[in-house]
Amino acid sequence: MLLSANHWISGLAETLAVNDLHFMLLLVAAWMTLGFAGFLRPHSIRFVARFLFPAGALLCLGVALLAGLFLASGQAPQAVVLPLGLPDLPFHIRLDVLSGFFLLLLGVAGAGISTFAAGYFRSGEGTAPALLGLEYHLFLASMAMVILADDAYLFMVAWETMALSSYFLVTSHHRIPEIRRAGFLYLIMAHVGAVCILLSFGVLQGGSWQFTFDAMRSAHFAPFWATTAFLLALLGFGAKAGLVPMHVWLPEAHPAAPSPVSAMMSGLMLKTAIYGMLRVSFDLLSIRFWQWGVLLLVLGLFSALFGAIFAAVQTDMKRLLAYSSIENVGLIFTGIGLSILFETSNMHLFAALALTAALVHSFNHALFKSLLFLTTGSVLHATKQRSLGKLGGLIRHMPWVASFALIGTLSIAGLPPLNGFVSEWLLLQSFLFTPQLPHAFLNMLIPLGAAVLALTVALSAYVMVKFYGVIFLGQPREPSLVHAHDANWLERLGLIWLAAGCVLIGALPQIVLSAVAPVTGKLLGNTVRSSSTFWSIAPIAQEQASYSGLILLAGILSVVAITFVCVRLLAHGRIRRTAAWDCGYPWQTCRMQDTAEGFGQPIRHMFGAFFRMERSLPSASDDAPRYRVYIEDRLWCGVYLPIARGVQGLADAIAVLQGGRLSIYLLYSFLTLLALLVFVL
Amino acid sequence: MRAISFVRQFVEVVLAIAIAPLFAGWIAQCRAWLQNRSAPPLLLPYRTLRKLFFKDVALATDASLLFRATPYVLFGTMVLAAAIIPSLVTDLPLARVADSIALVGLFATARVFLSLAAMDIGTAFGTLGARREMMVGFLAEPALLMVLFNAFLLYGSTSLPSLVDGYRTHPSIIDPSVIFAAVAFVMVALAENARIPIDNPSTHLELTMIHEAMLLEYSARHLALVEWASSLKLFNYACIGFALFMPWGIATQGLDGVGPLLIAIAALIGKLVIAGAALALIESLSAKLRIFRAPEYLAMAFLLAVLGLLVHLLLGA
Numbered sequence: 001m002l003l004s005a006n007h008w009i010s011g012l013a014e015t016l017a018v019n020d021l022h023f024m025l026l027l028v029a030a031w032m033t034l035g036f037a038g039f040l041r042p043h044s045i046r047f048v049a050r051f052l053f054p055a056g057a058l059l060c061l062g063v064a065l066l067a068g069l070f071l072a073s074g075q076a077p078q079a080v081v082l083p084l085g086l087p088d089l090p091f092h093i094r095l096d097v098l099s100g101f102f103l104l105l106l107g108v109a110g111a112g113i114s115t116f117a118a119g120y121f122r123s124g125e126g127t128a129p130a131l132l133g134l135e136y137h138l139f140l141a142s143m144a145m146v147i148l149a150d151d152a153y154l155f156m157v158a159w160e161t162m163a164l165s166s167y168f169l170v171t172s173h174h175r176i177p178e179i180r181r182a183g184f185l186y187l188i189m190a191h192v193g194a195v196c197i198l199l200s201f202g203v204l205q206g207g208s209w210q211f212t213f214d215a216m217r218s219a220h221f222a223p224f225w226a227t228t229a230f231l232l233a234l235l236g237f238g239a240k241a242g243l244v245p246m247h248v249w250l251p252e253a254h255p256a257a258p259s260p261v262s263a264m265m266s267g268l269m270l271k272t273a274i275y276g277m278l279r280v281s282f283d284l285l286s287i288r289f290w291q292w293g294v295l296l297l298v299l300g301l302f303s304a305l306f307g308a309i310f311a312a313v314q315t316d317m318k319r320l321l322a323y324s325s326i327e328n329v330g331l332i333f334t335g336i337g338l339s340i341l342f343e344t345s346n347m348h349l350f351a352a353l354a355l356t357a358a359l360v361h362s363f364n365h366a367l368f369k370s371l372l373f374l375t376t377g378s379v380l381h382a383t384k385q386r387s388l389g390k391l392g393g394l395i396r397h398m399p400w401v402a403s404f405a406l407i408g409t410l411s412i413a414g415l416p417p418l419n420g421f422v423s424e425w426l427l428l429q430s431f432l433f434t435p436q437l438p439h440a441f442l443n444m445l446i447p448l449g450a451a452v453l454a455l456t457v458a459l460s461a462y463v464m465v466k467f468y469g470v471i472f473l474g475q476p477r478e479p480s481l482v483h484a485h486d487a488n489w490l491e492r493l494g495l496i497w498l499a500a501g502c503v504l505i506g507a508l509p510q511i512v513l514s515a516v517a518p519v520t521g522k523l524l525g526n527t528v529r530s531s532s533t534f535w536s537i538a539p540i541a542q543e544q545a546s547y548s549g550l551i552l553l554a555g556i557l558s559v560v561a562i563t564f565v566c567v568r569l570l571a572h573g574r575i576r577r578t579a580a581w582d583c584g585y586p587w588q589t590c591r592m593q594d595t596a597e598g599f600g601q602p603i604r605h606m607f608g609a610f611f612r613m614e615r616s617l618p619s620a621s622d623d624a625p626r627y628r629v630y631i632e633d634r635l636w637c638g639v640y641l642p643i644a645r646g647v648q649g650l651a652d653a654i655a656v657l658q659g660g661r662l663s664i665y666l667l668y669s670f671l672t673l674l675a676l677l678v679f680v681l
Numbered sequence: 682m683r684a685i686s687f688v689r690q691f692v693e694v695v696l697a698i699a700i701a702p703l704f705a706g707w708i709a710q711c712r713a714w715l716q717n718r719s720a721p722p723l724l725l726p727y728r729t730l731r732k733l734f735f736k737d738v739a740l741a742t743d744a745s746l747l748f749r750a751t752p753y754v755l756f757g758t759m760v761l762a763a764a765i766i767p768s769l770v771t772d773l774p775l776a777r778v779a780d781s782i783a784l785v786g787l788f789a790t791a792r793v794f795l796s797l798a799a800m801d802i803g804t805a806f807g808t809l810g811a812r813r814e815m816m817v818g819f820l821a822e823p824a825l826l827m828v829l830f831n832a833f834l835l836y837g838s839t840s841l842p843s844l845v846d847g848y849r850t851h852p853s854i855i856d857p858s859v860i861f862a863a864v865a866f867v868m869v870a871l872a873e874n875a876r877i878p879i880d881n882p883s884t885h886l887e888l889t890m891i892h893e894a895m896l897l898e899y900s901a902r903h904l905a906l907v908e909w910a911s912s913l914k915l916f917n918y919a920c921i922g923f924a925l926f927m928p929w930g931i932a933t934q935g936l937d938g939v940g941p942l943l944i945a946i947a948a949l950i951g952k953l954v955i956a957g958a959a960l961a962l963i964e965s966l967s968a969k970l971r972i973f974r975a976p977e978y979l980a981m982a983f984l985l986a987v988l989g990l991l992v993h994l995l996l997g998a
Binding site for chain 1: 734735737738739740741742743745747750753754756757758760761764775777778779780782783786787789790792793796797800801802803804805806807808809811812813815816818819820822823826827830833834837838839840843885897898900902906973976983987990991994995
């Protein structure tokens with residue numbers, strides 16, 4: 001059934017395929033036009049939000065459709081040279097399967113986020129509407145251009161546009177000092193990363209001074225230079241993706257941004273870094289070494305565990321999600337690392353499996369993380385609270401948001417039959433083959449990696465129970481929460497789109513797998529053979545492992561329905577509403593529930609080595625006893641603050657030169673001239 | 682798919698649903714004997730269920746739909762798991778739906794739903810129980826996955842029916858890693874099913890309870906379903922253990938007809954009798970651990986599983 005649908009789609013794609021790339025460029029140009037169109041009525045939130053953002057969402061759908069058709073038709077890559085850019089450096093643009101897949105991701109998730117954003121932005125909050133629309137659509141367009149770029153020059157231009165537009169979006173509430181600080185940190189990290197990427201491209205051109213990706217593909221490198229380029233790319237893209245230890249900006253910037261922007265940054269922008277990493281390591285570099293795979297694997301697993309542990313102790317809902325993004329990026333990098341490890345050992349099928357897991361997880365993360373960030377946006381609007389300690393019981397006042405958040409929560413916790421489980425299952429399946437690797441001892445240690453992965457996945461379920469339970473369940477922790485209102489219809493539409501994606505991909509992972517297959521086919525020359533039936537996946541062989549989300553979902557639903565009917569028919573349906581029992585203790589208050597801190601306590605207890613904790617405990621005789629705990633990242637004060645102090649010290653030392661008197665500056669010029677003369681003569 | 686395999690699938694599910702409470706009753710019986718008490722009737726769990734189904738539900742005023750739906754979801758996931766685990770036959774139409782990793786995921790789904798439901802009313806005990814349950818869960822899951830990893834290394838599959846068939850074709854494999862894995866599995870099964878030494882199913886002592894704390898607000902038919910699901914979970918874990926470590930008597934591929942099915946039923950009942958008695962023995966011999974010691978216990982289970990893995994890799998290399 002799905003196969004015939006596939007045939008039909010590819011037939012449609014072939015008839016429609018005039019040139020996907022030209023259409024794609026038109027859509028990107030249309031995004032930019034929409035951005036500037038806001039200035040027709042710069043102060044009207046109605047015009048920008050109710051007209052421009054929905055139009056942007058339609059363009060997202062267009063991008064997704066084009067990318068999907070391109071992937072389905074199996075066409076050759078399309079390239080075009082734009083007459084823009086510097087005189088000798090025109091912009092090269094190319095659409096191949098890797099960029100097609102990431103454009104599909106961008107379009108699908110972007111459509112939901114833009115629809116939500118149409119209902120989200122209100123007047124009088126932060127940046128003026130027109131400016132916001134411009135930044136938002138430039139952000140979208142620049143992400144698409146990063147993915148489409150086929151030379152280093154255009155790539156860097158788009159990359160910087162992406163960094164700057166998102167910086168301005170993050171600081172849209174720039175009157176709040178913390179947000180300005182968070183934005184500044186983001187800007188620094190983005191530029192350190194960009195410099196690394198630039199240097200990596202500098203190595204990759206290999207002395208030919210040709211900055212097109214085609215030239216880089218055909219260049220040959222000594223192992224040393226290849227490794228240098230890889231490491232620089234890892235630093236650059238890792239800083240954008242939030243890989244530990246370059247993650248510090250992420251938990252600051254994501255909470256500071258308005259929720260749709262957080263969703264875009266976490267769901268989509270991090271994926272452009274994944275795209276860049278894949279582009280450099282699998283496409284531009286022609287050789288790879290197994291040590292790279294080990295490095296990525298270790299960094300990825302550590303990031304994943306680190307993110308999950310820190311997410312468990314957060315008390316701010318958006319920071320919690322930001323740390324969870326670090327975790328998920330770690331999982332994606334783990335998949336990429338495994339893939340390199342398998343590929344360099346000539347186990348191409350398993351390499352394809354690991355890469356498939358990474359790509360599917362990228363797609364899934366874009367869906368459920370955007371969904372969750374958007375629900376926090378609704379909660380934020382309804383309650384004006386970001387702190388978990390002041391929320392609770394919202395399922396009764398915001399049933400729509402609560403049900404979509406439940407789907408997102410179950411997906412991100414990696415529970416079947418939703419989509420998060422599919423990618424984690426694929427990743428675990430690829431871990432199962434690591435003992436066959438030809439590296440003695442290494443292949444014994446890697447199964448431990450699978451254990452770390454399992455721990456991370458299980459821990460993320462803990463985190464998400466905390467997230468959902470504290471925000472939506474229980475008693476409201478503040479009296480004002482009773483007046484919380486549900487999301488408006490545009491917000492709901494965006495949430496429905498993303499939640500439906502989570503359920504659909506969970507039930508029919510074949511949809512994403514068929515989009516991933518050409519990518520692994522091109523990068524590794526091998527695709528994961530999925531079974532012939534449309535309802536189940538069996539990546540290696542049916543006897544070995546198979547999974548069917550659809551039947552699992554249908555099974556659970558039908559057993560639940562049968563049980564319900566049986567209970568009603570055989571027994572009765574009488575219900576009496578009373579006060580909660582709670583072991584017969586009637587004086588319950590909302591303060592007696594577990595707080596977010598309480599939920600983090602076991603994690604603080606077990607993984608104490610990860611944190612720098614400051615606790616103040618009340619003594620027995622305090623009149624106003626207060627318990628306070630302050631948790632910080634060890635890397636922050638161990639690595640970043642010393643670097644910051646070092647830079648400051650260096651700047652102070654150099655500032656001695658700046659005497660402030662003209663005669664001294666003239667003396668400097670004179671001495672420099674003298675020195676140059678000596679040097680020349 | 683042949684019709685006969687659907688019939689056998691149906692028999693297996695119905696049998697699981699029917700005898701799961703009996704298994705719980707048998708364990709209670711053995712415990713009473715070992716502790717020198719007069720035993721409750723063997724069929725007491727059924728009577729309790731019947732009684733609960735006919736009572737009126739007393740539902741907290743603030744309970745949301747999630748709270749009311751969770752008992753059904755729990756029961757549904759556990760029945761589905763029972764349909765996937767090859768407790769009687771390996772030729773199951775539903776067995777290809779989920780391999781053992783997905784099965785672990787299915788148990789996690791049930792756990793998350795129960796924890797969320799426990800937090801729904803917002804009582805102190807409910808949230809406490811939810812937090813502890815999730816803590817035990819996230820520590821037990823890696824250990825369980827390592828056990829399954831070990832089985833994969835031995836038989837090259839994560840699908841339980843294939844494992845049982847693989848055992849049938851190479852019964853001579855006796856690997857030392859299996860012993861480590863078996864001990865780790867038993868430890869995990871005890872923790873996951875709220876048994877001593879992690880939790881005590883027969884106590885309502887406030888400060889120590891985990892599983893029972895989550896059920897405090899449930900009554901009547903909801904409680905009955907949750908209890909039934911709990912006993913099904915225990916039954917399922919026992920069957921996973923049988924499939925992994927003592928797959929004797931299970932009707933494998935090619936063994937059709939009524940005869941092998943009857944043998945399989947007899948073998949299953951025999952194994953359950955022994956397993957129940959062993960469980961009661963373990964519970965009677967050990968003391969409940971403080972909640973702070975639970976991570977150490979589960980870390981030990983995890984290390985045992987990893988040791989098994991390393992033993993296998995070292996000896997196999």
